Amino acid sequence: MNKQPRQRIVLKVGSALIAPDRQGCSSRYLLAIAQFIVRCRAKGIQTILVSSGSIAAGAHRFPLKPGSEANSPEAQVVLKKAMAAAGQTEMMATWDKFFDFPTAQILLTHGDLRDRERYLSIRETVFTLLDHDILPILNENDTVTTDALKVGDNDNLSAMVAAAADADTLVICSDIDGLYNKNPHLHSDAELLPEVNKIDAAIYAMAGGSHSDVGTGGMRTKIEAAEKASSHGIDTYIVNGFKEESFNALLSGRNPGTLFRASETPLQERMHWLTHTVRAQGEVIVAADEVMDSAKNCAELSSNEVLEVKGNFAAGDTILLRSDDGTRLAKARSNYSSSLLSFIAEQEDPELADSFTDSLGGIVSEKDIALLSKTPQLEK
Ligand SMILES: Nc1ncnc2c1ncn2[C@@H]1O[C@H](COP(=O)(O)OP(=O)(O)O)[C@@H](O)[C@H]1O
Numbered sequence: 410m411n412k413q414p415r416q417r418i419v420l421k422v423g424s425a426l427i428a429p430d431r432q433g434c435s436s437r438y439l440l441a442i443a444q445f446i447v448r449c450r451a452k453g454i455q456t457i458l459v460s461s462g463s464i465a466a467g468a469h470r471f472p473l474k475p476g477s478e479a480n481s482p483e484a485q486v487v488l489k490k491a492m493a494a495a496g497q498t499e500m501m502a503t504w505d506k507f508f509d510f511p512t513a514q515i516l517l518t519h520g521d522l523r524d525r526e527r528y529l530s531i532r533e534t535v536f537t538l539l540d541h542d543i544l545p546i547l548n549e550n551d552t553v554t555t556d557a558l559k560v561g562d563n564d565n566l567s568a569m570v571a572a573a574a575d576a577d578t579l580v581i582c583s584d585i586d587g588l589y590n591k592n593p594h595l596h597s598d599a600e601l602l603p604e605v606n607k608i609d610a611a612i613y614a615m616a617g618g619s620h621s622d623v624g625t626g627g628m629r630t631k632i633e634a635a636e637k638a639s640s641h642g643i644d645t646y647i648v649n650g651f652k653e654e655s656f657n658a659l660l661s662g663r664n665p666g667t668l669f670r671a672s673e674t675p676l677q678e679r680m681h682w683l684t685h686t687v688r689a690q691g692e693v694i695v696a697a698d699e700v701m702d703s704a705k706n707c708a709e710l711s712s713n714e715v716l717e718v719k720g721n722f723a724a725g726d727t728i729l730l731r732s733d734d735g736t737r738l739a740k741a742r743s744n745y746s747s748s749l750l751s752f753i754a755e756q757e758d759p760e761l762a763d764s765f766t767d768s769l770g771g772i773v774s775e776k777d778i779a780l781l782s783k784t785p786q787l788e789k
């Protein structure tokens with residue numbers, strides 16, 4: 410955290426720190442976190458908070474009524490949305506109490522982040538708030554989101570926010586000291602990894618799920634977040650948010666947990682957004698021997714090289730180009746809807762198929778292609 414010139418950090422705070430007992434918000438751990446934010450700002454470090462905890466904070470407003478049907482999975486989802494609505498205001502009020510500067514709430518869904526215009530608008534809003542010394546506090550809009558539109562966990566959300574905000578550091582405050590080589594709640598001999606320079610399958614294999622009542626995603630989503638952030642040139646720390654010492658260490662330039670080093674060859678902003686924020690709406694399968702090692706080659710893909718079109722997508726949606734041996738080749742914005750592309754690809758007469766692409770243009774355009782060779786782990 411000693412980089413120059415302008416530093417910008419995103420701090421992600423997990424539910425266990427906000428409402429550890431699901432009995433409303435607690436100041437127990439938040440005071441040290443708030444002081445860290447105040448001290449960062451005093452040092453001229455622009456700070457953005459991604460705060461989980463609306464569901465945990467709102468839970469106490471919804472005692473289970475005798476004989477109620479709140480135990481079915483559908484009822485649980487409805488209940489959580491209501492908890493999030495009630496808990497979000499309580500959480501914002503709690504954060505506000507710690508600061509003598511203004512805060513601002515941004516609630517978003519994956520639907521907002523994957524739409525380029527809305528993504529750019531979120532980015533501008535964050536920059537404007539920072540320019541006016543207002544602390545942006547972000548969370549997923551759990552109340553309105555559906556399965557198709559949600560990010561689902563705030564670890565990944567915080568990495569998307571860090572990339573959108575051009576942050577140089579992401580700090581994920583958890584209920585544990587960092588990434589261990591195996592889940593320490595299950596293995597007493599687990600060892601803490603102070604630094605990870607390369608995120609590969611072996612690192613993912615170390616990560617298990619959450620053991621707590623309030624956490625979402627466990628270590629896996631934190632590694633996904635670190636992978637997203639790192640490929641945008643952002644250093645990512647996982648630290649223990651229960652310990653005040655974690656924050657003192659960060660402020661004095663020491664690593665109190667696990668540091669995932671930023672990539673030395675970060676992706677440019679638009680390519681990062683396409684690779685890590687947008688999800689593919691469908692797939693186009695091409696023969697395994699097609700050479701797709703550059704955006705130019707992908708853009709030259711012709712309809713008679715398409716073996717199969719999967720899913721329903723509209724022109725302008727993002728698709729995954731995959732070879733028929735399963736290899737993920739690239740993510741790209743399709744210039745065709747799935748139905749039109751299937752229709753063209755099914756034409757027996759290659760000249761007729763070519764006449765479509767001649768008049769309507771290539772299946773994908775060179776400027777909207779992100780090659781996936783650098784990101785083999787991410788399936789989203
Ligand atoms: N290899 C690992 N190293 C550390 N924690 C792990 C590991 N595998 C699984 N975990 C679990 O991940 C938890 C942290 O994630 P989570 O419960 O989602 O909390 P948060 O609210 O901070 O997001 C740890 O408390 C631990 O139970």
Ligand SMILES: N[C@@H](CCC(=O)OP(=O)(O)O)C(=O)O
Nearest residue numbers: 424461462463464562563625
């Ligand atoms: N958006 C949800 C939190 C989701 C989440 O990722 O929680 P956590 O694992 O505690 O960071 C909420 O506000 O309750």
